[in-house]
Amino acid sequence: MCSDAPRGDARAAAGVDGGPGGGLTIEAAHLLLPTGWASPGHLTVDGSGTIVSAGGGRAAAAGRRLDGYVVPGMANVHSHAHHRGLVGWADRLRAGSPATLWTWRRTMYGHLREIEPDQLQAYATLAYVEMLRRGYTSVGEFHYLHNAPDGSRYADPAEMSRRILAAARTAGIAITLLPALYTRGGIDREPEGEQRRFVSTAEEYLTLLCALDGAARADPLVRVGAAPHSLRAVRPAELASVVEARPSGPMHIHAAERTEEVAEVAEALGAPPVAWLLANVPLDPRWCVIHATHMTASERHRLAVSGAVAGVCPLTEANLADGRFPLAAYRRAGGRIAVGTDANHSVDLAGELRMLEYGQRLHSRRRETLLRDGELSVGAVLHGLALAGGAQALAQPCGAIAPGLRCDLVELDPDHPALAGQEPETVLDAWIFSSSSDAIVRTVLVGGREVVSAARHAAQEPARQRVDGVMRLLHGRR
Numbered sequence: 001m002c003s004d005a006p007r008g009d010a011r012a013a014a015g016v017d018g019g020p021g022g023g024l025t026i027e028a029a030h031l032l033l034p035t036g037w038a039s040p041g042h043l044t045v046d047g048s049g050t051i052v053s054a055g056g057g058r059a060a061a062a063g064r065r066l067d068g069y070v071v072p073g074m075a076n077v078h079s080h081a082h083h084r085g086l087v088g089w090a091d092r093l094r095a096g097s098p099a100t101l102w103t104w105r106r107t108m109y110g111h112l113r114e115i116e117p118d119q120l121q122a123y124a125t126l127a128y129v130e131m132l133r134r135g136y137t138s139v140g141e142f143h144y145l146h147n148a149p150d151g152s153r154y155a156d157p158a159e160m161s162r163r164i165l166a167a168a169r170t171a172g173i174a175i176t177l178l179p180a181l182y183t184r185g186g187i188d189r190e191p192e193g194e195q196r197r198f199v200s201t202a203e204e205y206l207t208l209l210c211a212l213d214g215a216a217r218a219d220p221l222v223r224v225g226a227a228p229h230s231l232r233a234v235r236p237a238e239l240a241s242v243v244e245a246r247p248s249g250p251m252h253i254h255a256a257e258r259t260e261e262v263a264e265v266a267e268a269l270g271a272p273p274v275a276w277l278l279a280n281v282p283l284d285p286r287w288c289v290i291h292a293t294h295m296t297a298s299e300r301h302r303l304a305v306s307g308a309v310a311g312v313c314p315l316t317e318a319n320l321a322d323g324r325f326p327l328a329a330y331r332r333a334g335g336r337i338a339v340g341t342d343a344n345h346s347v348d349l350a351g352e353l354r355m356l357e358y359g360q361r362l363h364s365r366r367r368e369t370l371l372r373d374g375e376l377s378v379g380a381v382l383h384g385l386a387l388a389g390g391a392q393a394l395a396q397p398c399g400a401i402a403p404g405l406r407c408d409l410v411e412l413d414p415d416h417p418a419l420a421g422q423e424p425e426t427v428l429d430a431w432i433f434s435s436s437s438d439a440i441v442r443t444v445l446v447g448g449r450e451v452v453s454a455a456r457h458a459a460q461e462p463a464r465q466r467v468d469g470v471m472r473l474l475h476g477r478r
Contacts, residue, residue, distance in 0.1 A: 002209070002213045023044060023045050023047050023052065023448075024044070024045040024063050024064060024407075024448055025042065025043070025044050025045075025059045025060075025061060025062050025063050026042060026044075026059070026063070026064045026065070026066065026407075026409070027041075027042045027058060027059040027062035027064070027065045027066070028041050028042065028043075028065075028066045028067075028068075029065075029066065029067045029068060029069075029070075030068070030069045030070060030414075030424050030427075031043070031054070031056075031070045031401060032069070032070065032071045032401065032424075033055070033056070033402070034400050034401070034402055037424035037425070038055065038056035038057070039056075039424055040056070041054070041055065041056050041070075042054070042055065042056075042057065042058060042059035042062065043055075043401060045448040048220070048447075049406055049446075049447030049448040049449065050397075050404065050405070050406060050407065051401065051402060051404065051405050051406070051407050052403060054401050054402055054403060066409075066411045066443060067414065068411040068412050068413050068414045068443070069411065069412040069414060069424065070401075070409050070410070070411050070412075071135075071383070071401075071409075071410050071412065072387055072398065072399060072400050072401050072409070072410070073135065073136065073138065073398055073408030073409060073444065073445075073446065074135050074136050074137065074138075074383075074386060074387060074390060074410070075136070075138045075139075075338060075386075075387075075390025075393070075394045075396055075398060075399065076131055076136040076138065076139045076140065076339070076341050076349075076390070077252075077288055077290075077338040077339065077340045077389075077390050077393045077394060078140055078142055078288075078290050078311045078341070078342050079127065079131075079140060079141050079142065079340060079341050079344060080141075080143075080144075080342060080343060081120065081123050081124035081127045081128075081141060081143070081344065082111075082112070082115055082123055082124075082145050083108065083342075083344050083345070084123040084124075084127045084344045084467065085111055085115070085119075085123055085467075085475075086108060086111055086343065086345065087344075087345050100258070100260075100320065100321060109194040109195070110194070111474065112145065112149070112197055113149055113194060114474055115145065115149070116148075116149075117159055117163045118163075119470045119474070120160055120163050120164070121163040121164075121166055121167050122466040122467050123467060123470070124141070124163065124164050124168070125170050125171055125459065125463045126460075126463040126464060126466070126467045127167075127347065128167055128168055128170075128171035128173045128175075129171045129457045129460045129463050130347040130460075131171075131173060131341065131347055132172065132173055132444050132446070132451055132452050132457055133441055133452055133455065133456075133457055133460070134348055134350070134438050134441055135349040135350070136173070136341075136349055137173060137174060137398060137408035137409075137410065137444060137445075137446045138173060138176065138221075138390075138394055138396045138398055138408070138446075139173055139175050139176070139394075140176045140178055140225075140252065140340065140393065141164050141168075141175060141176070141177050141178060142178045142180055142252060142290070143161060143164055143177060143178060143179050143180060144179070144180035144182050144198045144229060145160055145197055145198065146160055146179070146197065146198060146199075146200060146208070147160075147196060147197045147198070147200075148197070149194075149197065150196070151196025151197060151199070157204065157207070157211070158208055158211045158212060161179055161212055162215070164177060165215055165219075165222065168221070169219075171451070171457070171459060171463075172446055172449060173221075173446060173451075174223075174396055174398070174446055174447070175221065175222055176222075176223040176224070176250055176394040177215075177216075177223070178224075178225045178226070178227035178250065178252050179208055179209060179224075179227060180198070180227040180229045181200065181205045181226070181227065181228045181229060181233075181238065181242060182198035182199055182200070182229045182233045182234070183199060183201065183202065183233065183234055183235060183238055184199075184233055184234070184235065186264075187232050187265070188268065198233075202238045202241050205242070206241075206242070206245050206246075209226060209246070212224045220447070221446070221447060223249070223250065223394060223395050223396060224249070225249050225250025225252060225394075225395065226242050226249065226250070226251050226252075227251075227253065228242055228253050229254060230253060230255065230261075230273075231253075231265050231273050232261060232264065236269070239281065240280075248286065249395060250286055250288065250394060251286055251287050251288070252287070252288045252289075252311065252393070253277070253288075253289060253290065254290045254291060255273040255274055255289050255290065255292055256272065256273050256274050256289075256291060256292050256293055256295055256299075257290075257291035257293055257317070257322050257323075258293075258294070258322055258323070259294050259323070261273065262294050272294075272295075272296070274295050274303055275296070275298075275299050275302075278299070278306065283303070283306040283307075284306060284307055284308065285306075285307035285308060285309075285336075286308075286395070287306075288308065288310075288311045288338065288393035289303065289309070289311065290311040290313070291311070291313065291317065291322065291325075292310040293312075293317060293322055293323040293324070294323055295326070300329060300330055300333060300335070301333045303335065304330055304333035304334050304336075305333065305334060307336070308336070309337065309338050309390075309392055309393040310325065310330065310335060310336070310337050310338075310389075311337075311338050311339075311340050311393060312325045312327075312337055312338070312339055312340070313340045313341065313342035313343075314339070314352050314353075314356040314359065315341070315342075315345070315346050315348065315352055315355050316340075316342035316343045316345065318355055318359075319343065319345060319346075320343075324360075324363060325337075325356065325359070327356060327357075327359075327360050327370065328360050328364070328369040328370050331370060331385070336385070336389040337385050337386065337389045338386055338389035338390040338392075339352045339353065339356065339386045339390070340352075348438075350432045350435055350440075353379070353382045353383065353386065353432045354432050354433055356382065357378060357382055357432075357433075370382070377425065377426070377429055378429065379429035380428045380429070383432070387399045388400075406446075406448075407445055407448040408446050408447070409444070409445040410441055410443070411442045411443035412427065412431060412440055412442065413439065413440055413441070413442035416437070416439060416440045416442075418431065418434045418435035418437065418440055419431070419435075439455045440455075441455060442454065442455050
């Protein structure tokens with residue numbers, strides 16, 4: 001058990017101005033509320049960055065006006081920040097040589113040999129800036145690069161985790177840090193080579209989580225969860241010890257990403273990964289099963305009714321040729337989903353939702369399979385599912401523009417060509433299915449603090465320059 005400590009000053013951390021009884025009043029030309037669009041709409045925010053009230057109509061005295069389409073900020077439930085350095089380099093393939101997740105992983109391992117704390121922080125800062133500019137306001141960082149290149153521990157075992165938190169602070173994004181437990185190189189295989197950077201014992205891992213819990217108590221934008229990497233990388237007894245030690249808070253795990261993984265786990269443990277988890281751990285709403293791509297109909301139904309979230313990463317899953325998540329069938333069973341950028345080779349919220357839906361259409365050769373009676377907008381359904389599931393999976397107070405939640409807002413530019421001629425009822429479809437431009441996101445607020453203005457982030461150019469230098473250094477050494 002970790003010792004308790006008071007939270008930090010929420011007002012200072014959130015960056016929201018406000019004196020006694022003060023705060024911020026925002027008026028929007030179009031505001032997406034839980035009940036639908038309000039045109040105009042308004043909300044009030046207190047000094048801690050929390051929404052006090054939200055509704056339709058004009059504000060009596062607005063301190064800030066947003067003239068576009070204002071929607072809730074989205075949670076990105078699955079990111080590996082250090083993969084940002086693989087952009088381009090991991091897509092050099094050779095005809096006739098089978099290329100899958102496993103061959104991609106060898107390229108990724110090679111890239112890990114020389115990443116030090118400063119370089120990890122640079123990658124994470126740029127990734128988080130890119131996320132904000134595309135409509136994400138919180139991120140789940142599934143972080144497993146814990147040790148030095150030779151596998152030794154840093155003087156501070158939490159060094160790399162603290163660099164991730166520093167990057168999130170620089171960018172101004174809310175973060176649920178999910179340090180990963182990784183104890184073996186695969187089922188019945190000891191860690192080798194670059195995998196030694198990931199490895200810790202279960203005891204060392206729980207000590208790390210306790211150290212990071214203090215950071216979460218000091219910053220209202222930070223949460224800490226547990227992430228047993230996978231059933232390939234963590235033994236059943238070790239998984240059980242983590243679940244017992246962390247009876248509350250987010251719990252994330254990779255499962256059923258590839259058919260080869262499903263077969264390997266089934267042979268070793270007697271059941272495929274999702275079925276094994278359902279039978280052996282208390283899957284419930286605090287769990288997020290990442291990928292869950294290859295499930296039987298029974299697994300799919302049982303995972304859906306468990307209340308756990310399936311964390312899908314459509315662009316990465318497509319890039320790695322992993323497979324297609326069965327969204328339409330999963331939704332019919334009552335399943336909850338969220339989206340993540342995973343390898344961060346393309347940070348694009350609209351693109352993730354578009355790829356998720358287009359996979360269903362290509363498989364069924366129909367366009368409406370996701371919809372229920374009375375629903376007309378596939379974009380609105382996709383967006384709403386990801387908002388609710390993402391907030392749940394990260395335990396972040398976001399996902400809607402409503403009292404008691406954090407003021408995480410994304411303003412879409414009504415003058416962007418992709419939104420020309422749109423109305424509130426069609427704007428989400430236009431954004432998701434017609435635009436791949438980051439400039440469509442004009443303004444972003446996290447906890448009431450404006451972090452993207454006029455489609456630009458103050459840290460984006462310094463972050464880009466830093467990553468450019470890091471990539472030239474690391475890739476030049478190969």
